[in-house]
Amino acid sequence: MEHDLDYQERSELLKALAHPARLRIVHSLLRGGCRNVRCLEAHMGISQSGISQHLQRLRAAGVVTAERSGNEVYYRASSRQVAALMAALMEEEETAYVL
Numbered sequence: 270m271e272h273d274l275d276y277q278e279r280s281e282l283l284k285a286l287a288h289p290a291r292l293r294i295v296h297s298l299l300r301g302g303c304r305n306v307r308c309l310e311a312h313m314g315i316s317q318s319g320i321s322q323h324l325q326r327l328r329a330a331g332v333v334t335a336e337r338s339g340n341e342v343y344y345r346a347s348s349r350q351v352a353a354l355m356a357a358l359m360e361e362e363e364t365a366y367v368l
Contacts, residue, residue, distance in 0.1 A: 294344075295346060298367075299355055
């Protein structure tokens with residue numbers, strides 16, 4: 270049932286993105302904006318704990334990846350699939366995105 274797995278994975282991706290704050294976070298990452306919690310907090314006006322919870326949900330779904338550098342953790346969109354989906358949702362060109 271390979272096709273069922275594809276549908277399940279896509280469903281999980283959509284569920285992870287199904288929140289305005291998470292959409293904004295992923296969009297910001299793809300546009301080359303804020304990449305760490307502190308910057309996202311200042312940019313979005315959401316508490317640090319709120320941003321962290323959203324990022325945790327996005328990481329669990331495989332939407333974003335994280336890389337530690339010293340005391341900071343930097344995030345990025347995980348794949349071209351995420352970029353393509355966001356480009357379609359935001360009615361933008363995928364070529365404008367940074368992975």
